[in-house]
Amino acid sequence: MKILGIDSSGLVAGVAVVEDDILLGEYTTNYKKTHSQTLLPMLDELKKMIELDLDSIDAIAISKGPGSFTGLRIGAATAKGLGLALKKPLVEVPTLAGMAYQLFACDSLICPIMDARRNQVYTGIYRFETKDCQGEAKRSLSETKEQCAIDIRELIDELNGMGQSVVFLGDGVAVYEKTIREFCKVPYTFAPAGMNYQRAASVATLGAIYFAEGKSIDAALHQPEYLRKSQAEREKEERATES
């Protein structure tokens, strides 16, 4: 099974191709250039490097969100365009699950945080479950807290209440490190470079699992999970509740 993974939900732009247990290639950048200019040239480069026949792909795994609204849409439109042209299905991978999956088999709780501004983070809480499978201890990612947008302090309180060690990762770490150090009472650590941001390889790997479970959709049906309404909608609702 061959899966193309795409993630452009944050500062990172990444594309990767995973075939069964092999990562054939990955291209990741975390640089100021806009994703609209980098994402497709990166995929083009990767395609040439690994002599990828696009028709040999089984599905396109796309980081579904949350994240930068524009970043998500660049990834979504790219994945949808590829799906349309190649007649391949899309597999939607929640961005935070894709991030958490990088810390495979970790015994701590995994808490990716993305800066959502206004003191909020996009986050979720994940852990790896072990299942004995004919002598092999199979691990699978399990969601303890579904991805959402919440206040950083609220998240820390919730983690404190759970009483387990936790690994933080994501671009929210740089923004909220001080707050975490001040208020987090459970043992915590921060993931190092290489596994602390979005990675398309992780999206592709997790996407392959979802795809095998039959969780794929027609490219036309995909739309990002923003976790937030537009400002205009929020203001309209606020006005409606006030009056």
Add this chain to the structure above:
Amino acid sequence: MKEDVLILAIESSCDETAASVVKNGREVLSNVIYSQIALHTLYGGVVPEIASRKHIEKINQVIEQALADANVTLKDITAIAVTYGPGLVGALLVGVSAAKAISFATGIPLIGVHHIEGHISANYIENKELEPPFVCLVASGGHSHLVVVKDYGEYGIIGRTRDDAAGEAFDKVARAIDLGYPGGPKIDKLAKEGNPNAIEFPRAKVGDNEYDFSFSGLKSAVLNYLNGCQMKGIPVNRADVAASFQKAVIDVLVEHSIHAVKAYGFKQFAIAGGVASNSSLRGAFEERCKKEGIAFYHPSPIFCTDNAAMIGAAGYYEYLRGVRSGYDLNAVPNLKLGER
């Protein structure tokens, strides 16, 4: 006999998600437009984030419908043309990203097209005899340009608005007399019941460029008039206000345009953009051009609104000129006409 050139065109610069297949630049095989107007009416204007979200939701359906309506598949397509500016950046990015991905996946060449170039080229669709050079007035909610079309793909902007676009002025005045959004068609309709000479609104002249426009003074004059009436307790005849305002806009557009056509020595003039579907504007130009011996061209309303067929028409001529875009094509919200 040369092989037919089929352009798949995609447009998402504002609040319409559109795709079209155009044959040899002038024959529209399909023209699919998903309009979001009803959605934005709730907010009194286009909300960029909502527009972008709707584009991403609809983009594949619209493209697939355009191919199906034209009875073709991607294998039949010669090139993909996409609007890359000007417009709302988040909205543009949806069409641009999707077009690039389809081009990449299929190897079909990609052509970035200027939105205004599309509007101008809409005139080629139904007027097979129209060829450059000619003068074109492009007027819409976001643009008011007087353009000299020297050749296919070669443009010179000789006049532009200094402040509000013509369509913007329509929207603002419509709001002031409680007509709602979008203002253009509503004022056009109400004006038919009013007297265009009832109120004398100013016709602004812009000092240093005889072809430039200014509509903010006119808009203010209308608002002042409405305020004055309210203070004096005089009832407002909204139809007269609509008709008089509209006449003031049209007079300026007609004067500047005809002056340009004569100055450049052309015998052809065209209008384009959303405002070009205003019936009174068309009528005024028709009458004046007839008097001056100028051939007058305008697209049908369906090609005046934002659509992808016009992008296909423009894309065809850019294709013939050898224009190709790379996978790094970006959305350029303030793209200038004639620049790449």
